[in-house]
Amino acid sequence: MSTGTITPYRAPRRTGNDGFWQLLHAEWTKFRTVRGWLIAVIIAAGLIVGVAALLPRGSNQCGSGSQSGAACLAKYPIGPGGEAVSDSYYFVRQPLAGNGTITVRVTSLTGMYSDQGGFQGGGQAPGVRSGLVPWAKAGIIITQSTKQGSAYAAMMVTGSHGVRMQYNYTSDSAGLAGAATAASPRWLRLTRSGDTITGYDSADGRRWTKVGIAHLSGLGSIVQAGLFATSPAYEQSNNPNVYSEPGGSTSPSIATGVFDHVSLKGAAAGAWTGQFVGDGGGSSDGPNGVFGKSTQPGFRHVGEQFTVTGYGDIAPEVAGDTGNDTISDHLFGVFIGLTIFLILAVLFITGEYRRGLIRTTLAASPRRGRVLAAKALVIGVVTFVLGTAAAALAVTIGLQLAHGSGIYVLPVSWLTELRVMAGVGALLALAAVFALSLGVILRRSAVAVGAAFLTIVLPYVLGASGALPREAAIWLLRVSPAAAFALEQSVPQYPQVFNQYAPPDYYPLAPWAGLAVLCAYAAGALGLALYLLRRRDA
Amino acid sequence: MSGAATTAGSELPRSAEPHRGLPPSAGAGIAGLSILRAEWTKLRTTGGTGWLLAATTALTIVISAATVAATHCPAGASCSVDTTRLSLTGIEAAQALVAVLAVLTVCTEYSTGMIRTTFTAMPRRLGVLAGKAGVLTGLVLAAAVVAVAGCLLAGRLILPADGLTAARGFPLVSLAHGPTVRAAIGAVLYLALIGLLSLGVATILRDSAVAIGAVLGLLYIVPIIAAVVGNPVWQRRLERYGPTNAGLAIEDTTGLRHLPIGPWAGLGVLAAWTAAALLIGGLLLRLRDA
Numbered sequence: 001m002s003t004g005t006i007t008p009y010r011a012p013r014r015t016g017n018d019g020f021w022q023l024l025h026a027e028w029t030k031f032r033t034v035r036g037w038l039i040a041v042i043i044a045a046g047l048i049v050g051v052a053a054l055l056p057r058g059s060n061q062c063g064s065g066s067q068s069g070a071a072c073l074a075k076y077p078i079g080p081g082g083e084a085v086s087d088s089y090y091f092v093r094q095p096l097a098g099n100g101t102i103t104v105r106v107t108s109l110t111g112m113y114s115d116q117g118g119f120q121g122g123g124q125a126p127g128v129r130s131g132l133v134p135w136a137k138a139g140i141i142i143t144q145s146t147k148q149g150s151a152y153a154a155m156m157v158t159g160s161h162g163v164r165m166q167y168n169y170t171s172d173s174a175g176l177a178g179a180a181t182a183a184s185p186r187w188l189r190l191t192r193s194g195d196t197i198t199g200y201d202s203a204d205g206r207r208w209t210k211v212g213i214a215h216l217s218g219l220g221s222i223v224q225a226g227l228f229a230t231s232p233a234y235e236q237s238n239n240p241n242v243y244s245e246p247g248g249s250t251s252p253s254i255a256t257g258v259f260d261h262v263s264l265k266g267a268a269a270g271a272w273t274g275q276f277v278g279d280g281g282g283s284s285d286g287p288n289g290v291f292g293k294s295t296q297p298g299f300r301h302v303g304e305q306f307t308v309t310g311y312g313d314i315a316p317e318v319a320g321d322t323g324n325d326t327i328s329d330h331l332f333g334v335f336i337g338l339t340i341f342l343i344l345a346v347l348f349i350t351g352e353y354r355r356g357l358i359r360t361t362l363a364a365s366p367r368r369g370r371v372l373a374a375k376a377l378v379i380g381v382v383t384f385v386l387g388t389a390a391a392a393l394a395v396t397i398g399l400q401l402a403h404g405s406g407i408y409v410l411p412v413s414w415l416t417e418l419r420v421m422a423g424v425g426a427l428l429a430l431a432a433v434f435a436l437s438l439g440v441i442l443r444r445s446a447v448a449v450g451a452a453f454l455t456i457v458l459p460y461v462l463g464a465s466g467a468l469p470r471e472a473a474i475w476l477l478r479v480s481p482a483a484a485f486a487l488e489q490s491v492p493q494y495p496q497v498f499n500q501y502a503p504p505d506y507y508p509l510a511p512w513a514g515l516a517v518l519c520a521y522a523a524g525a526l527g528l529a530l531y532l533l534r535r536r537d538a
Numbered sequence: 539m540s541g542a543a544t545t546a547g548s549e550l551p552r553s554a555e556p557h558r559g560l561p562p563s564a565g566a567g568i569a570g571l572s573i574l575r576a577e578w579t580k581l582r583t584t585g586g587t588g589w590l591l592a593a594t595t596a597l598t599i600v601i602s603a604a605t606v607a608a609t610h611c612p613a614g615a616s617c618s619v620d621t622t623r624l625s626l627t628g629i630e631a632a633q634a635l636v637a638v639l640a641v642l643t644v645c646t647e648y649s650t651g652m653i654r655t656t657f658t659a660m661p662r663r664l665g666v667l668a669g670k671a672g673v674l675t676g677l678v679l680a681a682a683v684v685a686v687a688g689c690l691l692a693g694r695l696i697l698p699a700d701g702l703t704a705a706r707g708f709p710l711v712s713l714a715h716g717p718t719v720r721a722a723i724g725a726v727l728y729l730a731l732i733g734l735l736s737l738g739v740a741t742i743l744r745d746s747a748v749a750i751g752a753v754l755g756l757l758y759i760v761p762i763i764a765a766v767v768g769n770p771v772w773q774r775r776l777e778r779y780g781p782t783n784a785g786l787a788i789e790d791t792t793g794l795r796h797l798p799i800g801p802w803a804g805l806g807v808l809a810a811w812t813a814a815a816l817l818i819g820g821l822l823l824r825l826r827d828a
Contacts, residue, residue, distance in 0.1 A: 244765060332763075332766055335759070335762060336755075336759055339751065339754070339755050339758075339759065340751070343747055343748075343750075343751040346747060347747050350747070354649055444586070444642075444746070445746050445747035445750070446638050446641045446642050446645060446746040446747065446749070446750045447586065447590075447638055447642070449638075449747055449750045449751060449754070450634050450635060450637065450638035450750055450754070453634055453750075453754045453758065454597075454631060454634050454635075457754065457758050458630065458631055458634060458758065460762070461630070461758045461761060461762050462627070462630060464762065464765065464766075465761050465762050465764075465765035465766075466765055467627075467630065467761070468605060468627065469605075469608075469609040469619060469624065471608050471609055471610055472604075472605045472608035472609055472627075475608045504766060
């Protein structure tokens with residue numbers, strides 16, 4: 001039996017066909033000719049596709065109303081960057097030709113929200129409270145047009161994030177902290193020069209600080225400049241301590257900004273006109289009289305003072321509590337397919353140990369490192385190709401089904417789609433190589449399969465199912481091999497949009513960082529496997 | 539070859555009920571304690587058993603302690619944490635190792651052909667299954683008691699440092715608290731039931747890789763489907779009748795009224811799964827050639 005320290009006998013000379021291609025061909029033949037394995041990989045790929053078809057997620061805008069299906073599909077405007085956006089606000093505007101500057105002083109931002117969910121028509125509904133949602137906004141904006149999804153740049157005060165400069169929906173930078181009050185007002189300024197808009201803020205109207213610069217292409221010679229107010233829906237999570245997307249509820253909110261020292265310099269023409277931009281952002285955040293007749297979107301201009309009230313949001317759309325899907329939602333079967341690929345990868349080597357075939361294999365090709373490399377390459381390429389193809393099918397079918405049942409799937413560029421699909425392939429391939437290495441290290445199938453489940457499957461289950469507290473789940477999805485599930489994320493997290501960012505739409509690591517974590521585990525396990533394979537008797 | 543059948547009548551067709559060589563009186567002689575002792579010897583002298591049990595205990599405690607340590611309840615925030623359940627997080631990992639042990643108990647015999655020797659020596663196959671179940675349960679119970687005690691101790695020591703203090707409505711994890719005792723006993727029983735469930739599945743499937751894949755799939759895939767499935771009716775069904783979701787309800791000590799299934803009822807669901815697996819396994823064991 002094994003004495004540990006004695007180097008196993010190796011043939012002194014190469015004997016004929018032991019080129020790497022022959023070895024690869026031999027391993028591929030071993031894999032291909034076990035019928036059960038072929039059936040299993042086809043089932044695994046089928047599950048990835050099938051689950052996308054059988055497990056639709058998200059919800060449509062109709063709720064339990066009479067309409068259903070594609071008629072319920074939300075029609076979000078598309079922003080300049082190609083992302084779905086929310087673009088609804090009350091706008092007090094003037095056309096501005098050419099370059100110019102708009103300056104205001106904000107003395108107050110107040111609001112109301114309902115924590116009862118839903119709407120009740122007529123009068124002020126119960127559950128209405130005074131207060132602001134964190135990203136209620138009021139300020140100044142320069143926009144290409146009043147069409148939804150237009151390019152814009154804006155300076156604003158917010159509910160609890162101080163002064164911000166935001167442009168083109170996805171960009172956000174912070175200015176002065178703190179709320180705007182009569183005692184401590186906030187001065188905001190936007191200057192247009194060609195396609196460049198620069199935002200400034202000030203506490204006193206004399207010393208100005210630059211907050212950010214926006215380069216907006218295709219702004220046109222005449223833009224709309226003015227004051228705005230908006231307030232996204234109030235979101236209540238069922239359990240904010242859990243890292244998953246719970247069935248939270250959203251209810252309407254509304255915000256009112258008070259402005260004075262309003263000045264618009266440049267070729268501005270005419271008087272201030274008020275207008276609600278957008279259609280109320282779908283049905284879910286329109287107040288519909290929830291806050292009573294006195295609090296409706298609109299504006300008052302009394303002397304020097306403007307009071308602007310509005311609701312909606314100027315921000316990218318997100319998945320999660322909103323009921324929107326991302327293509328990641330259709331990749332749920334990847335996790336189930338992964339379990340089968342893990343077992344197969346383990347069996348690819350433990351099967352040889354069990355039947356003693358490993359001795360024949362190593363006698364035929366004594367360079368053990370090459371045998372392991374060939375095995376890893378075969379199982380890796382098979383899972384990568386099948387996984388990528390299955391993910392492509394799952395995304396395509398899932399998209400069709402979601403649209404058919406009126407569930408909005410946030411659009412992403414074809415490059416992102418490609419990254420997600422190939423990412424699924426890479427996730428499965430690396431996990432398979434990791435499991436193969438565990439098989440070499442542990443040699444017994446049940447123990448190796450158990451180890452593979454404990455290291456990849458269990459962290460994902462604990463992290464993504466909401467079984468753990470938020471911090472623990474995030475930690476687990478950062479440091480365990482399950483971090484690579486971040487490759488499935490297709491849309492970015494936006495700090496400027498309040499939402500429960502959690503799996504399966506969002507992960508704590510960036511996609512490539514997640515891939516790197518799994519790579520490190522696979523490389524480490526492969527190294528240890530190589531070392532042990534060379535040292536131990538077969 | 540059909541193992542047990544060859545000992546007495548090798549002309550029997552494969553599909554026939556295997557003939558048990560010894561008369562009932564001889565069978566009775568090696569029943570009961572002897573079977574238990576035989577199975578105990580087998581499990582005791584297999585290299586991995588001690589390691590697996592030690593690893594189960596250690597992993598449970600380490601994962602629980604790490605989870606508890608990673609939890610924070612910042613001052614001023616309202617946290618809804620079930621401290622007992624949180625302290626027992628490691629059970630989710632322990633069940634995988636218990637399943638591996640249970641699967642190995644059966645499948646190693648099939649992969650080495652030892653099972654034919656076993657059935658020749660002890661023709662009462664259900665007795666053998668019962669013996670395996672008995673020895674496995676004893677070992678799992680012993681490991682689980684240590685693991686659960688360690689988890690609760692870790693919770694008791696670490697939780698106050700997370701901000702989950704008695705002053706904020708999170709008293710120290712303590713066995714003086716009725717629901718915590720129930721959760722602790724339940725967690726031990728949970729692991730024992732998982733072991734028996736895995737034993738049943740392993741008896742049905744016989745191949746170790748397939749059996750462990752099936753068991754772990756059942757234990758880990760169902761909860762995640764329950765977490766993400768869009769249809770609330772199905773979500774509730776999975777949460778009530780999935781073996782892991784229902785069985786782990788025994789660890790809950792807060793918000794019992796809002797659980798999809800009560801603690802003991804949940805453990806009962808898992809027991810039903812276990813009984814079904816053992817029943818089918820026992821039936822197949824009797825009917826099939828070894």
